[in-house]
Amino acid sequence: MTYLAKPKLLRTDAPKNTLGYTRRDYEGAISTLCAGCGHDSISAAIVQACFDLDIEPHRVAKLSGIGCSSKTPDYFLGASHGFNTTHGRMPSVLTGAALANRDLTYMGISGDGDSASIGIGQFAHAMRRGVNMTYIVENNGVYGLTKGQFSATADKGSKNKRGVVNSDTPIDLVALALQLGASYVARSFSGDKEQLIPLIKGALRHRGPAFIDVISPCVTFNNHPGSTKSYDYVREHNDAVNRLDFILPRDQINATYPAGSLRRIVQHDGSILHLRKLATDYDPSDRVGAMNHLQERHALGEIVTGLLYVDSSAEDLHRHLNTVEKPLNQLGDAYLCPGSKALDALNASLR
Amino acid sequence: MKPIQSSNDFVIKFANVNGSGSASANELFARAIMRMGVPIAPRNIFPSNIQGMPTWYEMRVSAAGWLGRRGGCDLMVAMNPQTWDRDIAEIEPGGYLFYDSTKSQPRSRFREDITVLGIPLTEICNREYTDPRQRQLFKNIMYVGALTALLDMDFAVVEKLIADQYRGKDKLIGANVNALKLGYDHARANLSCPIGLRVERSHGVGDQIFINGNDACGLGAVYGGATVTGWYPITPSTSIIEAFGSYCRKYRTDPDNGMARYAIVQAEDELASIGMVIGAAWNGARAFTATSGPGISLMQEFFGLAYFAEVPVVVFNVQRGGPSTGMPTRTQQSDLIACAYASHGDTKHVLLFPEDPYECFTLGAQAFDLADRLQTPVFVLLDLDIGMNDRLCQPFAWDDQRRYDRGKVMSAEQLEAGKNFGRYLDVDGDGIPWRTIPGTHPTKGAFFSRGTTRNAYAKYSEAGTDYVYNMERLRHKFETAKTLVPAPVLKPASQPTRYGAIYYGSTSPAMAEASALLEAQDVHVDTLRVRGFPFADEVIDFVNDHDFVFIVEQNESGQLRMLLINEGEVDPKRLIRVLHYDGTPITARFISGRIADTLSTHKVTPIRKQVAS
Numbered sequence: 001m002t003y004l005a006k007p008k009l010l011r012t013d014a015p016k017n018t019l020g021y022t023r024r025d026y027e028g029a030i031s032t033l034c035a036g037c038g039h040d041s042i043s044a045a046i047v048q049a050c051f052d053l054d055i056e057p058h059r060v061a062k063l064s065g066i067g068c069s070s071k072t073p074d075y076f077l078g079a080s081h082g083f084n085t086t087h088g089r090m091p092s093v094l095t096g097a098a099l100a101n102r103d104l105t106y107m108g109i110s111g112d113g114d115s116a117s118i119g120i121g122q123f124a125h126a127m128r129r130g131v132n133m134t135y136i137v138e139n140n141g142v143y144g145l146t147k148g149q150f151s152a153t154a155d156k157g158s159k160n161k162r163g164v165v166n167s168d169t170p171i172d173l174v175a176l177a178l179q180l181g182a183s184y185v186a187r188s189f190s191g192d193k194e195q196l197i198p199l200i201k202g203a204l205r206h207r208g209p210a211f212i213d214v215i216s217p218c219v220t221f222n223n224h225p226g227s228t229k230s231y232d233y234v235r236e237h238n239d240a241v242n243r244l245d246f247i248l249p250r251d252q253i254n255a256t257y258p259a260g261s262l263r264r265i266v267q268h269d270g271s272i273l274h275l276r277k278l279a280t281d282y283d284p285s286d287r288v289g290a291m292n293h294l295q296e297r298h299a300l301g302e303i304v305t306g307l308l309y310v311d312s313s314a315e316d317l318h319r320h321l322n323t324v325e326k327p328l329n330q331l332g333d334a335y336l337c338p339g340s341k342a343l344d345a346l347n348a349s350l351r
Numbered sequence: 352m353k354p355i356q357s358s359n360d361f362v363i364k365f366a367n368v369n370g371s372g373s374a375s376a377n378e379l380f381a382r383a384i385m386r387m388g389v390p391i392a393p394r395n396i397f398p399s400n401i402q403g404m405p406t407w408y409e410m411r412v413s414a415a416g417w418l419g420r421r422g423g424c425d426l427m428v429a430m431n432p433q434t435w436d437r438d439i440a441e442i443e444p445g446g447y448l449f450y451d452s453t454k455s456q457p458r459s460r461f462r463e464d465i466t467v468l469g470i471p472l473t474e475i476c477n478r479e480y481t482d483p484r485q486r487q488l489f490k491n492i493m494y495v496g497a498l499t500a501l502l503d504m505d506f507a508v509v510e511k512l513i514a515d516q517y518r519g520k521d522k523l524i525g526a527n528v529n530a531l532k533l534g535y536d537h538a539r540a541n542l543s544c545p546i547g548l549r550v551e552r553s554h555g556v557g558d559q560i561f562i563n564g565n566d567a568c569g570l571g572a573v574y575g576g577a578t579v580t581g582w583y584p585i586t587p588s589t590s591i592i593e594a595f596g597s598y599c600r601k602y603r604t605d606p607d608n609g610m611a612r613y614a615i616v617q618a619e620d621e622l623a624s625i626g627m628v629i630g631a632a633w634n635g636a637r638a639f640t641a642t643s644g645p646g647i648s649l650m651q652e653f654f655g656l657a658y659f660a661e662v663p664v665v666v667f668n669v670q671r672g673g674p675s676t677g678m679p680t681r682t683q684q685s686d687l688i689a690c691a692y693a694s695h696g697d698t699k700h701v702l703l704f705p706e707d708p709y710e711c712f713t714l715g716a717q718a719f720d721l722a723d724r725l726q727t728p729v730f731v732l733l734d735l736d737i738g739m740n741d742r743l744c745q746p747f748a749w750d751d752q753r754r755y756d757r758g759k760v761m762s763a764e765q766l767e768a769g770k771n772f773g774r775y776l777d778v779d780g781d782g783i784p785w786r787t788i789p790g791t792h793p794t795k796g797a798f799f800s801r802g803t804t805r806n807a808y809a810k811y812s813e814a815g816t817d818y819v820y821n822m823e824r825l826r827h828k829f830e831t832a833k834t835l836v837p838a839p840v841l842k843p844a845s846q847p848t849r850y851g852a853i854y855y856g857s858t859s860p861a862m863a864e865a866s867a868l869l870e871a872q873d874v875h876v877d878t879l880r881v882r883g884f885p886f887a888d889e890v891i892d893f894v895n896d897h898d899f900v901f902i903v904e905q906n907e908s909g910q911l912r913m914l915l916i917n918e919g920e921v922d923p924k925r926l927i928r929v930l931h932y933d934g935t936p937i938t939a940r941f942i943s944g945r946i947a948d949t950l951s952t953h954k955v956t957p958i959r960k961q962v963a964s
């Protein structure tokens with residue numbers, strides 16, 4: 001948390017994207033989270049990703065539930081509409097919003113309590129419905145706002161600040177998302193923006209449910225020896241399957257990557273994901289393989305990160321419902337109301 | 352005992368087994384009477400079950416057009432051996448019993464004071480048909496044929512109805528008409544037709560239409576401009592969504608490409624369904640859900656969010672018997688309190704009370720305008736009685752000049768022109784702030800919606816002054832709501848009186864008939880039908896203008912009465928409960944009986960008289 005307001009004046013040479021926006025245009029209110037909170041790094045990564053992708057801030061709707069993570073949408077994209085909903089229910093509100101206007105970009109921000117505990121049902125159903133969204137869980141394994149209780153993603157055997165050991169089996173949201181039909185599934189670490197920013201970009205340009213689990217250590221309640229979601233633990237046990245480079249259709253493709261370790265995935269909108277493979281046997285288009293890899297590494301105590309699965313031909317909820325191209329919230333009276341003539345005919349059929 | 356003699360004014364009840372195909376035969380019979388111009392009011396009394404349990408179809412035939420449940424039964428069509436004894440017991444003295452006489456019954460199983468009409472339906476069916484399914488279905492049509500003869504109805508009318516119903520499936524027309532004729536001929540040959548109950552051609556139906564409230568709500572949502580619904584199946588509300596879906600397919604399919612101008616998502620539960628509706632409404636689409644009591648309980652937290660974040664949503668609540676799972680297939684008006692003050696903290700919600708399918712349509716459509724205008728949840732409270740039963744009502748009407756009132760939505764042009772935008776700022780003095788739809792303007796008008804306290808510019812705030820400003824503005828907004836909800840309907844008695852009665856929703860036809868019964872006994876009561884909450888001033892004035900007011904409702908605790916006492920600060924002693932809550936629809940006999948009894952036995956002394964003496 002900082003008490004210093006950001007200076008209003010910008011350097012005249014601040015870099016601008018093709019829309020003419022500076023990075024500052026993608027920032028939000030000043031964070032009220034603890035100094036060093038992993039969540040603030042994620043907000044910064046979102047800002048960078050949106051800036052780089054030339055997304056108009058007002059064309060993004062950011063939704064969240066309740067908790068530290070869910071406060072963060074206030075701290076990025078200040079020119080976007082945001083909705084801080086109820087605990088664990090962001091997915092349904094986001095689903096409704098996405099139904100109303102298919103042209104906006106939807107970003108759901110949640111935490112491990114919000115998505116894996118109280119909200120696991122809504123998390124699951126939003127994934128299986130194919131809602132077109134970027135769903136980010138800021139995962140610290142702990143309830144921060146209520147001062148340090150375990151969440152459902154806390155590892156079995158991990159210790160809290162008071163020395164209590166967690167005896168419950170953890171929920172792996174990545175494994176769930178894979179099983180439930182998310183078509184873009186990734187995990188990253190808030191302390192690794194090199195990996196995180198391209199993953200967010202890829203998710204924003206993906207059509208369908210894109211899920212990113214971001215391990216985000218809680219500096220106050222879960223960053224001590226014994227925690228499996230501390231900065232040190234994650235750095236030591238991170239097993240990245242690939243490094244992602246995100247390339248927009250207009251960008252020059254830099255061909256300096258070593259041949260044979262590159263995988264190229266073209267998304268619906270023409271954007272390209274370049275995956276530099278780290279694990280030689282890893283195939284991000286193989287959903288079952290992804291689930292196996294996840295479980296194998298988990299058994300070894302490792303945290304798998306990177307783009308674990310992507311289905312670049314996925315269809316979304318609007319396609320399933322066959323809704324008109326024009327956003328439903330922009331259809332005028334004439335398109336919605338059948339009028340008196342139709343009603344007269346209907347009356348006649350009811351006699 | 353002399354058999355009952357009555358033309359166009361009696362109650363016939365069908366006792367069937369659910370899942371046996373009886374519902375469509377019974378409805379065919381009802382429509383035939385209606386086609387003869389005679390008003391009818393049928394009601395399904397059905398179990399929470401798919402197949403094999405008892406079900407009844409009770410139909411009131413009323414030349415005078417009384418559509419409330421009358422009570423009693425003049426002709427019982429007893430097709431269910433499981434319920435035989437109680438069905439026989441229910442017949443009025445001098446009434447009639449129609450039954451399947453294939454299997455002979457001992458004399459002791461009948462009654463001496465009724466006329467027994469037996470036809471060996473099973474025997475005839477077994478003789479005529481080999482397919483077991485046909486035997487069952489045509490047995491139903493056959494009793495319709497027999498009743499056509501017994502009640503002296505026009506055979507050609509029923510025949511034509513069948514032809515209309517199966518148009519395009521000619522094979523079915525012939526087979527059904529044949530079964531109808533078998534029953535008709537057998538009755539004419541073997542029973543003395545007609546009996547004392549008759550249906551005679553009349554002009555009582557006029558241009559009325561015949562539809563149930565749930566279908567009308569679905570249609571109201573289409574005309575009201577709803578495009579998004581998230582829902583979860585629950586009796587008795589499910590068919591609202593089914594109707595919305597089928598009317599949307601009919602009226603909202605893009606003629607150019609067959610694409611849908613609507614989105615219907617079956618959610619995983621009621622929490623998700625209201626969540627979707629709130630998300631869609633926040634994003635500028637008109638959205639609604641339909642549910643019943645248990646769903647209302649589940650949605651409570653979200654109602655608080657929609658109230659506090661000021662999101663316009665519409666909720667159709669088709670009330671059933673509560674509490675808990677209660678009586679899922681029986682009717683009640685017992686969710687008023689749960690809806691009026693839904694969710695924790697200080698909340699209040701707009702409620703609308705349609706009396707019949709016509710108002711389900713009109714108030715259903717109007718609910719979307721009200722929600723947008725007031726930026727708050729609007730509940731349309733109907734109940735199983737009007738929701739799931741077909742009812743005669745005036746034909747639907749729509750003014751093509753009417754435009755949706757989207758309320759105070761600030762446009763990009765207004766923002767560009769520099770209009771002061773504070774999401775929770777009362778600039779017009781009516782308590783209603785302006786809102787913007789996400790994506791409106793690149794740099795102006797964005798705000799962060801939340802359930803937490805905020806200042807007038809939607810910034811997070813824990814300051815008491817910001818909180819109080821907001822709560823007082825909300826209170827003021829509900830003062831404005833009083834002037835916008837549908838006005839109550841006053842029906843003065845034929846003579847000046849110190850007594851009044853307040854009622855709402857599905858009680859309406861029974862109350863109208865009760866008034867007539869009371870007038871006939873020289874008991875005069877002014878009546879007021881409440882159509883909305885918060886109460887318009889006229890409602891409280893009505894209470895204040897009478898010494899005693901009967902509050903007629905279908906719940907155990909007198910929930911409208913509680914609301915009147917709480918909101919109108921009226922003396923509870925002057926509000927007399929008339930409560931009917933056994934799960935069956937309230938009757939005119941019940942209401943008039945209670946009112947007449949109270950007035951005579953309790954010797955109510957008007958307060959003004961006390962003061963004068």
